[in-house]
Each structure stands twice: as structure tokens, then as C-alpha cells.
Amino acid sequence: MASIKDVAAEAGVSVATVSRVLNDHPSVSADARARVLAAVEALGYRPNAVARSLRTDQTRTLGLVISDVLNPYFTELARSVEEEARALGYSVIIGNADERPELQDHHVRTLLDRRIDGLLVSPTDGGSPLMLDAARSGTPMVFVDRWIPGVDVPVVRADGRAAVRDLVAHLHGLGHRRLAIIAGPAATTTGSERVDAFRDALREYGLPLPDAYIGQGDFQAASGRRATEEFLDLAEPPEVVFAADNLMALGALDAVRARGLRVPDDIALAAFDDIPWFVHTDPPITAIAQPTPELGRAAVRAVVDRIEGRPPQSVTLPATLVVRRSCGEPPAMDSTPMNVTQRSNP
Amino acid sequence: MASIKDVAAEAGVSVATVSRVLNDHPSVSADARARVLAAVEALGYRPNAVARSLRTDQTRTLGLVISDVLNPYFTELARSVEEEARALGYSVIIGNADERPELQDHHVRTLLDRRIDGLLVSPTDGGSPLMLDAARSGTPMVFVDRWIPGVDVPVVRADGRAAVRDLVAHLHGLGHRRLAIIAGPAATTTGSERVDAFRDALREYGLPLPDAYIGQGDFQAASGRRATEEFLDLAEPPEVVFAADNLMALGALDAVRARGLRVPDDIALAAFDDIPWFVHTDPPITAIAQPTPELGRAAVRAVVDRIEGRPPQSVTLPATLVVRRSCGEPPAMDSTPMNVTQRSNP
DNA sequence: GTTACGCATGTAATCGATTCCAAGATGATC
């Protein structure tokens, strides 16, 4: 592959001049510029990004470590991150942690070895020493969706408290009183926050949240299935299951179906994170929707701000309830609580 | 960040010795090795992958350019590619082309600039000059899922002909005679092949495939919706719609639902590419399942073979029909055609 | 006509690794 030296030889100038033309430095004569451009064209020359990065100490690359690529929420996030990054002249390397802390560490480490300019992480756990080091050692870093308390890193996330309150209001309005939740791992902020928000909202309606109604999940479908089976085995099973993410809702659906029961007649179902398929499941699933693309964009802007020396900002955007039929017939329009969206199509 | 020089100074040896220890070259004394290791530990040193790549002319990185990250089929593919690559000591950079040729070109170009060791592509179109150049110029390359005829690059893909034949047999057995297809872009092999296979299978049953029953889609949900609306507007609408990918099936479902019609009573639906959600849609959707993880693994092994100087092989794996309820009640077990899987759960 | 300034250009150092080559040390062999 042609290097800058070949171009210089072909154009009859020095490598410095070639470099100047390529980085459009002002002091190059029109003649030299033309000859260099012609040589570049003739040789099909493309600058070696590896060499350039070594010299300039910047890779124009962002790392994104997400918890699970197979989760549509995260792929949508990844997509918007890549889009915004590209618009700002950065590439993105995605690492999939599969909800496994050691895999997350592997990705953080290789990304750091590659000297990425900035790192976006949605941590699967409380934070490995590695990641804390990275944050402290000055690699520009931002948490997306999930974060680690006590670490001084900007956080870009959605606040679901209001939406969870709306959901509980909706469920209460439909006459449900025994509400259960399938939680995510306690080590993740989204895992514990959603339970807290749910518990607080229940308290407002004087409803309890017994331990038996808190299923322990890990944001994967299989755990949603297992937790739901445990609920169904209870002497007094819940009337509603609220899954803390869409994959566990899928597992819950599997479990309900395997028992020959029906949603919402035998048991109601709601999920955190909305996805296009929820419109077409049997029945359509009531869900809390995050402004995912906006989160991705905000996260990229935050790291790039840090990279380029501007002060980065934490961002919190509201999530919204999308009522469908999985909890029972939706209330009539005029009794819809504030901030509740009635949506039928994606 | 500490460099190899700092380590050398700390350990009281030369950089050459440090490098030898790091790459466990045999001729280093036990003493020197211990001192270097201690220095590495003390400084928290990590080799700079950029510098290493420049010198060794290998990045241990694979590029993967896929047509659409939001399509669950491709995210599953990406996941298995990353997994296998990691097992073989490679990282993967994913580029999402969003079915847009110019975006595909952008990604191919930046990946090439980054001097990736090998490239996996699922081309969105007939092939830009850029990609053909890349193939010719010797960058190890493999096509996955889709390919470009006439280019001498190994192809790893699934053959759906048998499964499509099984599907048509199934549909015919259920009494359906007017079968329509929503095709992908003709510029993609999967776009045209699936139509060809469908047409051939129909011919075996003496059924026609009129032009009006071939909808032009682009593998995105919106096009599936549009095509389905056109079918429904026909004087004689089809009895079955076969979508050439899962997103267009989602669009078709949207369209049917918007008209207040029901699947399969008013119109039947089947899709190419199976996804976990198809079990829970209303009704569960009959689909042709590809062995996606195997495809990803085979593709990685093929490029790595080329990278490491072994002859790479094209691989073709069979797809299989998964019968559910979206085309009418499934036939009794004993009348199930060969190679047809009855599956109820993911 | 001399001085000075600015522009265009080239030489060479540099980034952080790997690796060839030479050289010193050690030990074995005769």
C-alpha cells in the first residue's frame, strides 16, 4: 500500500509538503498542491490512520461498552451513538459485555490499549478497579443508561420514576392490587432504581411490595421466565408482573404461555423499555419508553465535550408510559393520566 | 501514560529487553524478566496497540460491515462474529450501513484506513468500485449472508431454497393458492434469490407468481407496510404474504392491523429470518430460520484463514422452516413435510 | 542597495513499539 513517501516521490516534493497538502495547511503553493493531489489520485493513496494516531496521539475513535447487543434497547442506543459520533468525525468501537463483568473488563482494557479518545459505558456491575482507574487516569468517560455511584463521571440516562408512577396509577385504576416486579441485578443502577421507583409508587397507593413479589432477574429472557414461574407457583400469585427490561418480559411471556395462561386475563404484564414488536405481541404490551436515540446523542456530545476540553454535562431525560392492552382494557381517553401516551403503532 | 521507555528505565534494562519480555522471547534471563515484570506492575504499563500495529503491520482487528444493526438477524450475526473473533484473538469493528450504499462505502473506507487485518461484508448493493478495489488489492475479505457475483471472495451464507420449498408445500397444503412475496432490493443477492426460490417452488405446484404479487421492499419495516397495503388494494388480494426479512414482516403486520384485518383468517403471513419475538406475536409467525451463529463463526474462520495464509473456504448452510400459526392451523404432526421443524419456543 | 519580512519548502526529530545486528559474558571443549 502506498505511503506518504511514495506520494512525495511521485509528486517530486518532500513528505512534509504532502502532509501539509493533506491537512490543508495554508502555506503550500498552488502548483505543489496540484502535483500532490495528482500523485495521491494516481497512487490511490490513503493516509495510514495507525501512523497518524501514533504521532498525533488521537485516534478519533470512541469506545462504547454495552451490556447486551441482543437487547433491542441497546442496539438502538448503539446505533444513535454511532450516528452522532460519525457526524462529529469519530468512529465507534462497540464492545458487548453480555452482562458479564469479566467480558466488560476485557473490552474496556482492549479499548484503552487502542488508545480510544473517549469511552461510553453502561456498566454491568458496581465497577471493576480497571474502570475506576480509567476514569481517574483521565480517559474522557461518560456513563450511559446505567452508572456507578461515587465515580466522578458524567451520566446520561432516562429517569423512569414519573413513568413508573403513571404505570402504577394505570394498574391501580384497572383494579390490580397484587403487583410484582422482576428486577435487574442489584449491582446495576437500573436494576435497583426501577424497584425503588416501583416500591415508592406502590406506597402512594397504600400497596405493599412483599419480598415474594420481587423476582431476581439479570436482564436476560431466561431469568424473566424463571422469576415468572416462581410467581405463578406462589399460593397467592400476583395479578401483574412488571419486567424491568424487555428481554425479561419476553421470558415472562414464555412462562405464562407455557402454563397455558393468558395475558391479561390470567395475569397482566408490563415492561420497562419499549420496542417495535410490543405492538404486535399477543396482547400488545404496555411499556415504559425511553428516549433512546436522544440518550445516545447526548452521551456522544458529552464525551466529545470532554475530549475537546469543554466541560461535559450530565443529562437526564424523562421516560414515558405507553399504554397498550397487556394489563387489561385501557381506560377511556378522558381518564388518561397526565403524561401517558396512548400509542398503537411504532 | 507509561511507555516502554519508562518501563525500561524503571527496570534498569533497555527497551529491547522489555519488548522481549512482553512478547515472551526465549532469550531473556530470569532476573531481567522479573525486574521488567515488576516495573510493568509498578507503572501499570500497557503496551500501546497503535504503536505496535504500526511496527508489525497488523492490527488484530476485523471489520464487519452489516446492512442494518436494528435488524435482529444482523445483531445476532454481529454477536457471533465478535465472539468467534475474540476467541481467535481478534477485535471487531462494526460498521452499520443502514442499507445505504454510501454509508457502506464510508465504513469500508475508514476500516481500510485503520488497516484492519480482514473485512467481513454483507453488501447492500452490487458493489462499489471501492469494495471491488479492496478485494482485488489483497485485503483479506469474506462476504457474509449477501455477496457480489463475479468477485473472487469467499462467501458464507445460508441456502434457503429447500426451506422456501417446504414453506410453499406447507401453504399449498393449507389450501392457499394466491401467494405474494415482499422482495428485498434486487441489488442484493438475498433480495433476488428469495424471490427466485419462491417462484421456482410455486412452479412446482403449478402456481403463478404475477408481478402484482411481487412487492418491492428494501428490508425495512416501512417498505413492508407499503407493499402490503398495495397487495390489500388489489382487486384480488393474495391469501398469503411472504416477507423476505423480519422487519418487512413487522411492517406487513402493521399494515394488516391498520385495516382491522386478522392474520391468518383474512390474510396469512410468513417471514424469512426467525426471531424470538415471532413466538409471541399475534399470531405466532411461521418463519424460515437461518443458522445465524454458525454463519458468523464460519465467516470469521474464513477471513482468519486468509489472514494467516491458509486457503479460505466458502460455506453454505441450510435454513429451515419453522411452522407456527400465521398461515393457518399447522398440519398434524404425522403430515409434517421432511425438514420442517415444529417449534413453539425460542 | 541593504535590511527585513513572509512565504514555500525541505531536513530531521518524534510518537512507541519490534527486531536486526553487534558485542560482551559465560561456559564448554580440546
Added chain:
DNA sequence: GATCATCTTGGAATCGATTACATGCGTAAC
């Protein structure tokens, strides 16, 4: 004790770019 092979080590070149510094030339100012 001299010779030679083997092992360990360091110096320096190298990968392909960027960029500080020096140089030469032309033009303007006095």
C-alpha cells in the same frame, strides 16, 4: 589457556505519519 558456541543484552533502524526549525527566495520598505 585458547577457541568457539551459546546466551543475554543494548544500540539503532524502522513502520508512516506530523511538525518544529532552518533555509532560500522574492518583494517591499527605507
